[in-house]
Amino acid sequence: MKLRQLEMALERLEGYAAPEPRLEQYRTPAPLAARLLFHAWSRGDIAGKRVIDLGCGTGVLSVGAALLGAGEVTGVDVDPVALQVAKRNAEAHDVEVRLVPGDVADPALVERLPDGDTVVMNPPFGAQKAHADRPFIDAALRLAPVTYGIFNAGSRSFLTAYIQGRSRVDEVVSGAIPIKKTFSFHTRDVREIPVEIMVLRRTS
Ligand code: SAH
Numbered sequence: 001m002k003l004r005q006l007e008m009a010l011e012r013l014e015g016y017a018a019p020e021p022r023l024e025q026y027r028t029p030a031p032l033a034a035r036l037l038f039h040a041w042s043r044g045d046i047a048g049k050r051v052i053d054l055g056c057g058t059g060v061l062s063v064g065a066a067l068l069g070a071g072e073v074t075g076v077d078v079d080p081v082a083l084q085v086a087k088r089n090a091e092a093h094d095v096e097v098r099l100v101p102g103d104v105a106d107p108a109l110v111e112r113l114p115d116g117d118t119v120v121m122n123p124p125f126g127a128q129k130a131h132a133d134r135p136f137i138d139a140a141l142r143l144a145p146v147t148y149g150i151f152n153a154g155s156r157s158f159l160t161a162y163i164q165g166r167s168r169v170d171e172v173v174s175g176a177i178p179i180k181k182t183f184s185f186h187t188r189d190v191r192e193i194p195v196e197i198m199v200l201r202r203t204s
Helices: 003-011 030-042 060-067 080-092 107-112 134-143 156-163
Strands: 050-054 072-077 098-101 118-121 146-152 167-180 190-202
Touching (some): 003 030, 003 060, 030 060, 030 167, 030 190, 060 118, 107 134, 118 134, 146 167, 156 190
Parallel strands (some): 050 072, 118 146
């Protein structure tokens, strides 16, 4: 599948009916999701691999990974309604995604998840709840040797320090998320949030 084809397939997926601000439910725009997945695929980290999507939401990254030939995809999210949408999205593309309801910050959940080869994630940035991103980083490093995650631009130094001794920032790819006025506290109609796709590789 070509990048543009993947982008179009992801564009058509069903999104959140009523996004929950507290959970930072922003669906990753198709071009950014496709970019992350293609990048991971080109590095040999998707095809035939066990891929885990933390905070999978409506399943954009999970379904995309499956479309690129992942061996096995597991999506985890705390919101059961989002998981129902993810299930429909996987069915619409006739791909298999294992969907697990649960809180990524719950160590018992992480313990129960099978090890993976690759984590993909667009976690909360911690804009609503401080440090909401940290359990995602911790779980990702624990579950797989390589993680492709979307983070606020400029978080590289925080991340490098936070994961030191466990993993390192191997690559950084710049991107942007255009955000429409989804929530009432947004003042302008559209703004662009600069983001970075960071590749974290386990060092220990
Ligand atoms: N990965 C999806 C959704 C990104 S929005 C996409 O790329 O479109 C972040 C997602 O993380 C939301 O679906 C939200 O429900 C989920 N989430 C937030 N906190 C969580 C937690 N502690 N445990 C599991 N999922 C969580």
